[in-house]
Amino acid sequence: MPSFFKLKKSEDVLRLIEQFGPSGEETVPLEYALGRVVSRDVISQEDLPHFFRSVVDGYAVRSRDTFGASESLPALLTISGEILMGRQSPSGLSQGHAFRIATGGMLPENADGVVMIEHCHLLDEQTLEVSRAISPLENVIQPGDDFKKGGTVFKRGHKLRVQDLGLLAGLGRRQIRVYRKPRVAIISTGDEIVSVSEHPGPGQVRDINRYTLAAFCRSVGAEPVNAGRCPDHFEDLKTRLHKSLARAETVWISGGSSVGTRDLTLKVFETLQDFELLVHGISISPGKPTIIGKSGTKPVVGLPGHVASALVVADVFMGPLIQCLSGRTRSPENFQLEVEAVLSRNVESATGREDYVRVKLVHQKDVLVARPVFGKSGLISTLVESDGLIRIDLNTEGLYEGQKVKVRLSPHLSSSV
Amino acid sequence: MPSFFKLKKSEDVLRLIEQFGPSGEETVPLEYALGRVVSRDVISQEDLPHFFRSVVDGYAVRSRDTFGASESLPALLTISGEILMGRQSPSGLSQGHAFRIATGGMLPENADGVVMIEHCHLLDEQTLEVSRAISPLENVIQPGDDFKKGGTVFKRGHKLRVQDLGLLAGLGRRQIRVYRKPRVAIISTGDEIVSVSEHPGPGQVRDINRYTLAAFCRSVGAEPVNAGRCPDHFEDLKTRLHKSLARAETVWISGGSSVGTRDLTLKVFETLQDFELLVHGISISPGKPTIIGKSGTKPVVGLPGHVASALVVADVFMGPLIQCLSGRTRSPENFQLEVEAVLSRNVESATGREDYVRVKLVHQKDVLVARPVFGKSGLISTLVESDGLIRIDLNTEGLYEGQKVKVRLSPHLSSSV
Numbered sequence: 001m002p003s004f005f006k007l008k009k010s011e012d013v014l015r016l017i018e019q020f021g022p023s024g025e026e027t028v029p030l031e032y033a034l035g036r037v038v039s040r041d042v043i044s045q046e047d048l049p050h051f052f053r054s055v056v057d058g059y060a061v062r063s064r065d066t067f068g069a070s071e072s073l074p075a076l077l078t079i080s081g082e083i084l085m086g087r088q089s090p091s092g093l094s095q096g097h098a099f100r101i102a103t104g105g106m107l108p109e110n111a112d113g114v115v116m117i118e119h120c121h122l123l124d125e126q127t128l129e130v131s132r133a134i135s136p137l138e139n140v141i142q143p144g145d146d147f148k149k150g151g152t153v154f155k156r157g158h159k160l161r162v163q164d165l166g167l168l169a170g171l172g173r174r175q176i177r178v179y180r181k182p183r184v185a186i187i188s189t190g191d192e193i194v195s196v197s198e199h200p201g202p203g204q205v206r207d208i209n210r211y212t213l214a215a216f217c218r219s220v221g222a223e224p225v226n227a228g229r230c231p232d233h234f235e236d237l238k239t240r241l242h243k244s245l246a247r248a249e250t251v252w253i254s255g256g257s258s259v260g261t262r263d264l265t266l267k268v269f270e271t272l273q274d275f276e277l278l279v280h281g282i283s284i285s286p287g288k289p290t291i292i293g294k295s296g297t298k299p300v301v302g303l304p305g306h307v308a309s310a311l312v313v314a315d316v317f318m319g320p321l322i323q324c325l326s327g328r329t330r331s332p333e334n335f336q337l338e339v340e341a342v343l344s345r346n347v348e349s350a351t352g353r354e355d356y357v358r359v360k361l362v363h364q365k366d367v368l369v370a371r372p373v374f375g376k377s378g379l380i381s382t383l384v385e386s387d388g389l390i391r392i393d394l395n396t397e398g399l400y401e402g403q404k405v406k407v408r409l410s411p412h413l414s415s416s417v
Numbered sequence: 418m419p420s421f422f423k424l425k426k427s428e429d430v431l432r433l434i435e436q437f438g439p440s441g442e443e444t445v446p447l448e449y450a451l452g453r454v455v456s457r458d459v460i461s462q463e464d465l466p467h468f469f470r471s472v473v474d475g476y477a478v479r480s481r482d483t484f485g486a487s488e489s490l491p492a493l494l495t496i497s498g499e500i501l502m503g504r505q506s507p508s509g510l511s512q513g514h515a516f517r518i519a520t521g522g523m524l525p526e527n528a529d530g531v532v533m534i535e536h537c538h539l540l541d542e543q544t545l546e547v548s549r550a551i552s553p554l555e556n557v558i559q560p561g562d563d564f565k566k567g568g569t570v571f572k573r574g575h576k577l578r579v580q581d582l583g584l585l586a587g588l589g590r591r592q593i594r595v596y597r598k599p600r601v602a603i604i605s606t607g608d609e610i611v612s613v614s615e616h617p618g619p620g621q622v623r624d625i626n627r628y629t630l631a632a633f634c635r636s637v638g639a640e641p642v643n644a645g646r647c648p649d650h651f652e653d654l655k656t657r658l659h660k661s662l663a664r665a666e667t668v669w670i671s672g673g674s675s676v677g678t679r680d681l682t683l684k685v686f687e688t689l690q691d692f693e694l695l696v697h698g699i700s701i702s703p704g705k706p707t708i709i710g711k712s713g714t715k716p717v718v719g720l721p722g723h724v725a726s727a728l729v730v731a732d733v734f735m736g737p738l739i740q741c742l743s744g745r746t747r748s749p750e751n752f753q754l755e756v757e758a759v760l761s762r763n764v765e766s767a768t769g770r771e772d773y774v775r776v777k778l779v780h781q782k783d784v785l786v787a788r789p790v791f792g793k794s795g796l797i798s799t800l801v802e803s804d805g806l807i808r809i810d811l812n813t814e815g816l817y818e819g820q821k822v823k824v825r826l827s828p829h830l831s832s833s834v
Contacts, residue, residue: 034632055793057676086609088619104609106620146796162829163800166629166724169613170797192503192521196586202505203523205466212583215451259474307583376472379563380587383580412579
């Protein structure tokens with residue numbers, strides 16, 4: 001192995017990636033905030049709800065008027081009227097009285113509970129029989145029950161999910177400060193690469209990585225920037241790199257996997273201001289010829305040219321990189337999605353190298369089986385046939401047929417999600 | 418329980434949902450095809466790659482010229498030149514000769530394998546020592562290895578993932594026929610509902626469901642259509658429903674959960690042409706007061722007004738409905754994402770009802786613990802605190818502290834994803 005490869009372990013690479021952070025903030029309307037990362041702690045300015053609210057259809061009462069009530073000895077109450085939805089009752093509740101109320105209605109003054117309609121019986125239009133005692137606050141949401149004024153709704157670094165938008169809507173936040181989406185400039189290099197619209201001549205292939213990497217970026221919340229194709233030529237690549245870095249938070253060069261191209265990527269990176277090389281080769285397969293460096297605070301990445309390798313590296317390392325650039329806080333709850341399956345055959349693995357084996361998941365009777373998809377990492381079809389990846393540890397020599405394995409799933413690569 | 422509730426089991430509801438299908442096709446550029454569903458079988462028009470390609474850096478040779486070669490008895494070959502990337506070699510390979518070739522390069526005529534550079538030694542500029550025999554086709558991708566001409570690339574109903582775009586790019590497909598995204602018209606009803614920009618008066622609340630349901634739709638590949646807010650008034654709701662159904666594939670009315678509002682939703686549905694009621698109440702909690710019907714081929718849905726209930730129903734039933742409307746083929750590989758955890762406390766459940774318990778996932782030492790989040794289903798905060806749902810079967814009375822449970826995760830509701 002040539003000496004310039006000082007391979008790093010994947011956990012060390014992941015640790016190095018954590019140094020990168022978000023680049024700025026912006027304000028977005030709530031309806032477009034799904035998946036965005038909150039850039040400032042959100043504090044509630046009000047109680048949600050701001051009034052006592054019924055959660056059932058029934059009668060608003062003073063709970064003590066029902067104490068002791070039962071099927072055999074019901075409480076008799078006088079009906080004062082009905083609470084209209086979205087309105088305050090014009091009068092409070094007098095002792096021994098009840099107001100008809102629907103789910104979501106506002107309790108009248110002096111009422112402290114709601115009897116469900118199932119436990120009520122109308123003797124006549126004005127007289128209600130209550131066959132069950134309720135305790136104070138029964139069937140009622142109190143002011144602030146959903147969220148209290150002054151409380152922290154979301155901490156900086158929280159990624160907004162569907163239900164989170166609901167809470168923000170409930171609190172009247174029509175817009176929200178979030179970190180800017182990281183822009184990822186993607187440069188495809190290689191004298192052999194032609195655009196997808198061209199018919200490739202002898203020795204030429206279409207630009208696959210541009211599509212997979214751009215789609216990957218979108219699926220993890222980044223914005224891909226098409227920085228074009230470029231032959232394996234120092235000056236061309238240098239110009240393109242410098243230009244792209246000015247308008248993106250990171251530049252990914254998807255290079256050929258040949259030694260010459262890799263050298264070129266690194267040489268071009270070295271022309272950047274304050275360039276620092278962080279990773280020159282990772283002890284994983286596929287994906288070894290990966291270069292990660294930085295210029296100032298911006299990461300620059302040389303990805304393997306092999307299409308499947310590039311996508312495995314994207315999944316394992318570029319996903320976490322985008323998370324960092326998005327300002328998302330790492331929390332123990334952001335765990336890796338995986339599913340347990342039984343391996344269909346032996347898989348060999350070299351020690352000292354972390355292997356990512358592509359697998360297809362199939363149900364055989366009631367057992368989920370992981371069937372390794374073999375094939376050269378230059379073949380995109382190996383990933384098309386796969387549903388997930390099995391990670392084989394650095395210190396493991398292989399896995400056995402019938403062994404239970406954890407299959408790593410990604411929202412962007414697995415059909416299950 | 419009032420007699421108009423003929424509760425359906427959730428598996429029966431899911432079966433009823435399968436009758437719905439996609440509404441039309443459109444052509445989209447490849448770069449916007451991620452997550453879209455292929456509407457016609459895609460057949461490859463060409464071999465990928467269309468030439469013999471090296472997967473390593475090394476020397477293109479006739480394999481038989483290396484037979485018998487070893488460290489102690491290397492084969493000696495004459496170097497004819499170098500293969501340029503993206504070019505065809507102007508001359509073929511003569512016996513006893515070799516061409517320098519890089520990863521991705523096209524093999525010259527008569528060459529049938531590539532010796533890795535690690536097994537080569539240059540004696541002088543023209544003489545190569547090969548210390549290892551290679552077999553025919555070693556380190557070579559053959560024409561059609563990635564995909565063969567005439568083969569089915571994707572079947573109708575396949576949802577396109579990141580890697581799938583790569584294969585389509587490789588095959589030169591700049592655009593692709595997909596099913597149209599289902600448009601979901603969302604109507605919020607309730608006299609008490611005000612817009613998010615308003616300051617709610619006494620008894621009023623902001624329109625939470627519009628935001629959660631719209632975000633949910635986006636996250637499962639549908640297009641939400643804002644069909645406005647509407648008081649609990651028959652004519653208003655009827656007009657709005659008929660208008661929205663004309664410009665969407667489905668209409669969801671997020672009603673108040675009061676009996677009166679539910680009745681109103683159903684009455685308004687009954688004014689639709691060819692209306693057929695499919696589901697009037699589901700034996701799940703939360704989510705019981707759900708109505709599903711159809712007008713012609715279009716499903717119409719009355720969702721519970723309680724915010725958490727509406728979102729649980731969306732997750733369990735509307736996700737599958739959107740899949741059907743998107744034309745996606747159900748395959749055994751589209752399984753539910755879940756993670757195993759240990760329950761932190763006893764959870765009761767009524768038999769005859771399927772319960773969805775919201776849980777927060779926490780790591781305690783090395784154990785993933787599912788901590789139930791209790792609270793009324795009118796509180797959005799219960800879902801904000803949660804990472805997933807535990808499903809308790811119809812026939813199970815409860816779960817015990819310390820029991821292993823499967824926690825259902827959704828890309829849109831779980832922070833892990």
